[in-house]
Amino acid sequence: xxxxxxxxxxxxxxxxxxxxxxxWTLMILRExxxxxxxxxxxxxxxxxxxxxxxxxxxxxxxANVLAKVAYQDRPRREEYRLTDIGRDLxxxxxxxxxxxxxxxxxxxxxxxxxxxxxxxxxxxxLTCEDCGEPVAPVDVTVKLGPGAGAATLPDVQRNKA
Amino acid sequence: xxxxxxxxxxxxxxxxxxxxxxxWTLMILRExxxxxxxxxxxxxxxxxxxxxxxxxxxxxxxANVLAKVAYQDRPRREEYRLTDIGRDLxxxxxxxxxxxxxxxxxxxxxxxxxxxxxxxxxxxxLTCEDCGEPVAPVDVTVKLGPGAGAATLPDVQRNKA
DNA sequence: AGATATGGGTTCCATAAGAGAACCTGTCAA
DNA sequence: TTGACAGGTTCTCTTATGGAACCCATATCT
Numbered sequence: 001x002x003x004x005x006x007x008x009x010x011x012x013x014x015x016x017x018x019x020x021x022x023x024w025t026l027m028i029l030r031e032x033x034x035x036x037x038x039x040x041x042x043x044x045x046x047x048x049x050x051x052x053x054x055x056x057x058x059x060x061x062x063a064n065v066l067a068k069v070a071y072q073d074r075p076r077r078e079e080y081r082l083t084d085i086g087r088d089l090x091x092x093x094x095x096x097x098x099x100x101x102x103x104x105x106x107x108x109x110x111x112x113x114x115x116x117x118x119x120x121x122x123x124x125x126l127t128c129e130d131c132g133e134p135v136a137p138v139d140v141t142v143k144l145g146p147g148a149g150a151a152t153l154p155d156v157q158r159n160k161a
Numbered sequence: 162x163x164x165x166x167x168x169x170x171x172x173x174x175x176x177x178x179x180x181x182x183x184x185w186t187l188m189i190l191r192e193x194x195x196x197x198x199x200x201x202x203x204x205x206x207x208x209x210x211x212x213x214x215x216x217x218x219x220x221x222x223x224a225n226v227l228a229k230v231a232y233q234d235r236p237r238r239e240e241y242r243l244t245d246i247g248r249d250l251x252x253x254x255x256x257x258x259x260x261x262x263x264x265x266x267x268x269x270x271x272x273x274x275x276x277x278x279x280x281x282x283x284x285x286x287l288t289c290e291d292c293g294e295p296v297a298p299v300d301v302t303v304k305l306g307p308g309a310g311a312a313t314l315p316d317v318q319r320n321k322a
Numbered sequence: 323a324g325a326t327a328t329g330g331g332t333t334c335c336a337t338a339a340g341a342g343a344a345c346c347t348g349t350c351a352a
Numbered sequence: 353t354t355g356a357c358a359g360g361t362t363c364t365c366t367t368a369t370g371g372a373a374c375c376c377a378t379a380t381c382t
Contacts, residue, residue: 003184003340010271012261013191013254017184019265020257023369026182027167030174033298035317039330045315049370054331075378077329085264090298091256091287093174096181099253100173103246104180108307110171116300118292126252127288131279137194137251139277146269154206156196184340200359210341215360236348238358 010151019063020089024048025056026096032066032086033093037079065089094124171312180224181250185209186217187257193227193247194254198240226250255285 007018020026027046036042042053057080060066065086068078094113101109115122125134133139142157168179181187188207197203203214218241221227226247229239255274262270276283286295294300303318 006188007265011191012258012266012271014188014261015265016257016261017187021184021187023178023182023184026178027175030172031315034303034315036315037317040328041315043330049372050330051332052369075329075376087298088260088263091296092253092260094287094296095252095256096177097173099249100175100177102249104168104176105173105308107310110173110306110308110310110312112304112306114302114304115289115291115294115296116302117294118289120289120291122296122301123290124287124296125290126255126285128276128279128281129284129286130276130281133276133278135252135255135276135283135285137248140283141275141277142195143273143275145271145273147266147271149268149271151271154192154195154197154202156198201357204359211343211359212361213340236350236358 010147010149019059019065020092022056024052025060026093028053028056028060029065029082029086029089030093032080032082033090037081039080042080060086091126095126098123171308171310180220180226181253183217185213186221187254189214189217189221190226190243190247190250191254193241193243194251198242200241203241221247252287256287259284 003018006014006021009015020029024046027048028042031042031045036045039053039057042048042057043050046053048056057066061068061080063085064083066080067083069081070076070078097111097113113122114120127134142153144151144153167175167182170176181190185207188209189203192203192206197206200214200218203209203218204211207214209217218227222229222241224246225244227241228244230242231237231239258272258274274283275281288295303314305312305314
């Protein structure tokens with residue numbers, strides 16, 4: 001399968017990855033959440049090749065994850081800012097960062113997140129919106145939904161039903 | 162910056178991505194969470210080139226995200242199963258899938274997750290473990306932690322302090 | 323006026339990674 | 353002895369990436 005076919009898969013993970021699943025895209029988004037907005041700043045902080053950066057920013061803009069906002073005219077200069085759609089990727093970033101903190105940071109977390117609401121150094125968990133309980137893989141059963149199309153589950157799952 | 166240098170970055174997102182940030186790796190992990198375990202099954206369900214699949218499974222095994230478990234001898238055959246480390250990526254998968262459901266599934270979610278604990282179709286949010294409140298980017302302040310090394314925050318963040 | 327700086331790109335080339343198909347290796351069963 | 357099966361490896365061809373150089377509009381310095 002080629003990369004461009006991913007967004008046609010009947011799987012939300014695949015479709016999400018068709019937008020943000022690239023080597024560099026998630027690094028760019030990390031920078032966005034840290035406040036970086038300008039081309040040169042992304043380049044310097046990430047060490048990414050300029051044309052790759054230009055390409056990824058363009059794709060993120062087309063996917064409405066980033067908006068281009070002018071910060072001066074003559075010469076016109078634009079910076080990239082997270083849209084609401086982009087900001088909704090925050091839980092993905094935080095869960096990824098926490099996994100990295102847990103397994104790949106022997107010297108302690110490189111970055112601490114302070115939860116302003118309660119003032120603590122933040123660790124998070126994923127909770128069910130209905131019952132409020134934390135969610136673990138073993139507590140979850142999957143089944144095909146309305147947008148499934150011709151998609152199927154692996155045999156293991158079908159045998160459960 | 163080359164991809165292999167990512168794991169030396171003082172950023173947990175970067176380090177996590179050095180393991181799971183590849184085009185195909187997250188798709189393989191999606192399959193793992195759906196119950197897929199065997200080489201051929203991954204190949205058929207993902208349409209991935211065999212040598213790329215072999216390479217990614219090897220790397221996931223080396224990173225202790227997947228374990229190889231023999232399911233027969235003579236000829237020895239092994240399948241790949243999520244370790245505890247791998248299972249800890251579940252929140253990443255779920256938040257990514259939910260983002261895809263929200264913005265890239267006009268016909269409805271392809272896959273529904275049922276929370277066995279309460280019986281509802283599951284939607285989740287990220288909550289602070291200390292205060293239990295949902296977490297949004299605006300409620301969070303970042304600062305450098307013990308593992309930061311020479312890493313810096315973008316200027317925007319430094320100006321806040 | 324001419325030279326230089328700034329921000330945000332684009333173009334070029336050499337190398338690396340990917341797709342797709344063919345081939346290899348134990349083992350068992352017909 | 354010939355297939356079949358599972359899980360790889362090897363091959364070639366195409367695409368993507370890294371790194372450096374170049375471009376363009378405007379502003380400021382000399």
